[in-house]
Amino acid sequence: MQITKDVLISDVIIRVTQSKPSADLEIEKAQVAFVLDQVRWGLITDKINKQFAKLYQIDPVYIFTEDNLVPVLTPRQGAVIQDNISINLQFAPLNIYRDRGVIRVFANPVVVSLPQPNLQFTLDYGSPVEMITAFELDVIRKLKFSKPSLNNLKFRREGQNLIIYGLDVNTYKMVNFSVTYFPRISMLEDLNDNDPVPLTEDLYGPLVEGATEIIFNEMYKTFADIRSDATQMTNYSDNRTNDKTS
Amino acid sequence: MPTPTSLVSVDQVIATAASIIEDVDQIDRAFFKEWVYLGLGELGPNNAWVADCTLYPNNLELKKPSDMYSPLDIGLYDSYGRELHYTYRGLGLRTNLSGNNNLDTGVYAPEFGAPVDLSEDQYYFYLGSNSTLVSYALLRYLKYPTDETGNLLIPESDVLVLSYFLKYMWYCRKDDKQGMGQWNAKWIAARNEARADHKVPSILQGTQIARTWNSMIQKMRFKTF
Numbered sequence: 001m002q003i004t005k006d007v008l009i010s011d012v013i014i015r016v017t018q019s020k021p022s023a024d025l026e027i028e029k030a031q032v033a034f035v036l037d038q039v040r041w042g043l044i045t046d047k048i049n050k051q052f053a054k055l056y057q058i059d060p061v062y063i064f065t066e067d068n069l070v071p072v073l074t075p076r077q078g079a080v081i082q083d084n085i086s087i088n089l090q091f092a093p094l095n096i097y098r099d100r101g102v103i104r105v106f107a108n109p110v111v112v113s114l115p116q117p118n119l120q121f122t123l124d125y126g127s128p129v130e131m132i133t134a135f136e137l138d139v140i141r142k143l144k145f146s147k148p149s150l151n152n153l154k155f156r157r158e159g160q161n162l163i164i165y166g167l168d169v170n171t172y173k174m175v176n177f178s179v180t181y182f183p184r185i186s187m188l189e190d191l192n193d194n195d196p197v198p199l200t201e202d203l204y205g206p207l208v209e210g211a212t213e214i215i216f217n218e219m220y221k222t223f224a225d226i227r228s229d230a231t232q233m234t235n236y237s238d239n240r241t242n243d244k245t246s
Numbered sequence: 247m248p249t250p251t252s253l254v255s256v257d258q259v260i261a262t263a264a265s266i267i268e269d270v271d272q273i274d275r276a277f278f279k280e281w282v283y284l285g286l287g288e289l290g291p292n293n294a295w296v297a298d299c300t301l302y303p304n305n306l307e308l309k310k311p312s313d314m315y316s317p318l319d320i321g322l323y324d325s326y327g328r329e330l331h332y333t334y335r336g337l338g339l340r341t342n343l344s345g346n347n348n349l350d351t352g353v354y355a356p357e358f359g360a361p362v363d364l365s366e367d368q369y370y371f372y373l374g375s376n377s378t379l380v381s382y383a384l385l386r387y388l389k390y391p392t393d394e395t396g397n398l399l400i401p402e403s404d405v406l407v408l409s410y411f412l413k414y415m416w417y418c419r420k421d422d423k424q425g426m427g428q429w430n431a432k433w434i435a436a437r438n439e440a441r442a443d444h445k446v447p448s449i450l451q452g453t454q455i456a457r458t459w460n461s462m463i464q465k466m467r468f469k470t471f
Contacts, residue, residue, distance in 0.1 A: 055268050098271055131272035146280040151395035154276060 003204060006193040008036055008211075015212045016219065027219060032211065033188040039210040041094070041184060043203050048182065049097045059200050062182050063103065066090055069177040071164055082169040091183030091190065092160040104180040105129040105155050105162065110173065129153040129164070129177070137165075253294055253391055253399035256282050262405050263412035270416060277419070278412055279397075285411035286400060288437060291388065292444035294401040301371070301383045308371040308383055315390040320371070322362055325381040330354070331361035332377075338365060339372055352376045403443060407436040 001007065009032045013021050044062060051058050069087045076084050093101030108126045132140050132154045140154065141147050148154040148165035153175075155162045162179065164172075185191065185198060199207065260278045264270050296318065301308040322330040340363060343350050348360035352375040363374025373380055391399040400408065410433045417425030447455065 098273065100271055102272075130276040132276050133273055136273070136276075140276055143277070143280040145283050145397070146277055151397075152279070 003197050003199050004194050005033065005187045005191045005197055008187070008197060008208065009033060011208050012036065012211045012215060015208065016215050027215060030188060032215060035214050036207065036211045037186050037188055039214070040187075040197075040199065040203075040207050043206055043210070044182075044199075045094055045096055047200075047203065048094070052097045052100060061198050061200055062094075063180060064091070064183045064185075064198075065178060065180040067178045069179060071167065071172045071175065071177065073169060073172055083165075083167065085164045085167045085172045086158075086161045087164065087177050087179070089160050089162065089179060089181065089183075091181075091185055093157065094182040094184050096182065099131070099133070099157060102131065102155075102157055102162070102179065102181040104178075105131070106178045107153050107175045108178060109175055127151070127153065129155050132156055132165070252402035254402050254405060255393045256397045256400060259400050259405050259408045260412070263409040263416075266409055267413050267416050274416060274419065277415075281412050281415045282400065282408055283398065284415075285408045286398070286404065288411070289404055289407065289440050290444060292401055292404075293448065294403075295388050295391070296386065297389045298384065298386050301385055303373060303377070303380055303383070306373045306375070306377060308373065308385075310366075310369055310371065311385070311387065311389070313389045313391050315388040317366075317385060317387045319386045320364070321384045322364070322373075322377070322380045323382055323384065324379045330377075330379060331356040332364045333361050335363055335365040335374075337367060340365070340374070349374065349376060352378075354379055404440055407433075407440045410436050 009029050012032050012035075013025065013027075013029075016027070017025065048058055048062065050056075066089060069089075071085045071087050073082060074084045074086065075082055095101060105128070106126055107129050130153075132148075134156060137156065146152070150166055150171060153164060153166040155164050157163075162177075164177075167175065187197060191197065256279055259282050260275065263278060264275065267274075295315070297311075297313075299311055301310075320332075322332050324330055344360075344363075346358070346360050348355040348358050349363065353360060354362060354376045360376060362377040362380060363372075365372045371383070393399055410429065414426065414429040414433045417429055
């Protein structure tokens with residue numbers, strides 16, 4: 001069975017209503033999707049962080065690659081050199097350990113078809129673009145061999161945008177980018193009902209249970225008896241206190 | 247002993263270093279290029295940077311090779327392959343008369359103190375006006391080999407050494423004192439070995455030295471008897 005948005009939402013509703021879903025259920029599917037998103041992002045981020053910390057291979061199901069991303073120039077008023085170049089990603093990357101949400105950025109030179117001055121630079125097969133942080137940008141710029149340049153492109157992430165260093169108004173049309181990253185895909189906004197949800201099998205159970213617990217609390221002002229051991233508590237703090245004392 | 251002609255790009259050094267630093271991420275990698283050249287400076291020059299070439303004069307000028315850093319030796323020859331004497335005059339053209347009538351009138355006469363005048367600037371060697379006999383020049387020089395993007399190429403024998411240096415620098419960046427201690431020792435040992443390697447002649451050069459060595463011992467191949 002493929003894990004789709006519809007499967008996840010239906011499973012949560014079945015559990016919350018204890019197998020008695022009704023047409024006039026007071027909680028909307030969109031709200032279930034929203035809750036599923038919150039729980040899923042937390043679980044995925046946590047798992048990827050642990051895999052990074054233990055130097056394990058990352059689950060490839062969370063990885064997404066975008067090709068042919070065209071850089072955009074945003075002019076700065078009065079600037080002598082216009083070099084505010086950025087690319088916009090389809091999804092915001094996950095915020096994970098040491099900002100490793102963006103795995104790889106690669107610059108592909110654009111093949112020029114129109115007759116024009118020979119502006120082809122030497123990135124003939126493409127080059128990896130390395131990440132820098134805003135904190136270290138000025139440090140990097142002072143290093144002779146590491147500073148951003150046409151042959152040494154760098155990027156910095158600001159939310160969903162990647163700001164490219166090393167290109168300027170004359171050169172930014174000569175290259176497009178491929179970006180591989182961990183997208184923060186939202187079931188509420190980005191997926192249709194039958195779209196597969198990127199999720200490893202081991203997180204299916206915790207995801208549905210976590211979402212069920214939250215929604216159960218929203219509907220009945222109490223927590224679900226997920227473990228079926230008659231410990232259905234009235235609020236979260238009571239639940240924790242009881243766990244400690246038992 | 248290193249093979250003097252094998253050169254690789256800086257990216258290969260960075261990739262090798264990244265393969266032995268498992269937790270390295272992109273933010274660290276942005277510094278690697280700087281560290282490679284920092285380490286290369288520590289290793290010093292080597293046989294891979296020595297090259298020979300033939301230059302042909304054009305209007306009393308010899309164009310320097312584009313990958314040259316500095317000349318080590320130059321010899322001038324006529325069309326019969328006979329070497330001509332020259333005097334190196336330093337940078338730039340002669341601004342004053344020499345006082346030697348042969349030189350001033352463009353006559354090559356080394357026996358009368360008028361060898362070929364040789365001077366240079368950033369791009370050319372300049373021959374004096376008495377150098378019409380010069381047919382070609384043999385140049386030995388320290389080269390500065392670069393890849394297509396202008397980065398200095400790295401001798402292949404130094405890749406492992408520089409990878410150790412990058413790992414040491416990475417620990418410095420992380421302020422990991424245990425790692426710094428361990429890898430400083432490894433890097434220093436590898437660096438000393440590389441420095442010694444750089445000074446060792448190749449097998450062919452060694453054979454050449456052995457043949458020309460002035461020795462009291464007879465050069466006989468005893469094993470042929």
